[in-house]
Amino acid sequence: MINFFTQIRTVFASVVMSLLVVTLAACDQGGNVKDKVAASHARYDGPAIWKVSDNDSTLYLFGTVHLMQPDINWQRRDMQAAFDDVGIVFFETPDDDKSALKTSMLQRQYGIYPGGERLQDHLDGININRLTAAAYNADVPLERLDNFRPWLAADILTVAGADKAGLRYENSADAVMRTKAVKAKKSIRALDTVEAYFDAVAKQPDWVQLRAFEQTIKNFNTLVHDTKSVNADWLIGNTERLETNVLAPARESSPELYAALFTARNKKWVRSLDEFMKGDTNAMVVAGIGHMLGEGGLPTRFEDLGFKVERVRRLDLPN
8 A cells, every 4th residue: 555645746437438448349341349348448548537517617537647767658648638628737835946845945844743752753663674674675765764753764765765766756647747747837726725636644643653664664675566557557448446455545544644734724725726616717727636535525515516427438539
């Protein structure tokens, strides 16, 4: 399971599948129907996009993963068509010099132990050994980590370990989509403030932070494998597997962090976006795929508000 701190880190529906099978069977010229369906998957499946609409406006929801290897070919024509249809792009948080300065200040304020207190003071022998091994494998000096509170130590370890394997934020759909939006002169907006992440994570009680941190170092050896597995499911829009293998375990392992990072933020975002939909402008939301999944995900929340919500699968556009 990918740890929570990376947040600042289905195949075709049954109806569509049935239509494809019928269509392919009708025009079969000697090939195997199952193989042709698989070929259609390879051609059309891509990262999940949802379309939220009312009588005069459209909002596309594009779920992303935050740490990616550089060789993933994830840009599909359905995404590009949706992007071309909007004038505004919402991202999770702002990305400017002022926000970077604020992030640095908040990291120092909430991420560093005061008065000589150390991270290892709060760990038993097994977890000290796990921390030592994780720091070594991530090429992060242990003495540096020892100054940080659990949430920031987990962030540093996760990013360093992923970076060592070529899994980086600059390769992510978030970063690429932001660059595309700037180049296309889209209006760029943020769903949250920088402070929102710190409110959700850094201000959690110590025992919540420690429990999540211990999960991070316990599973550190599988970080790269797990991240690549998530990326593979994301790449073909397999939301069922993502919900089963990522979201559900995350909710179970730390309900407190789940509530803060997903439930509360999703509610806040939908309130803001609901106001936006009262206008007549089209926009796209680019946010972590975890915010799109499950009963509390953005698509379901919009459905509950009475909007028309559908998965975007542009079978007229070859991917």
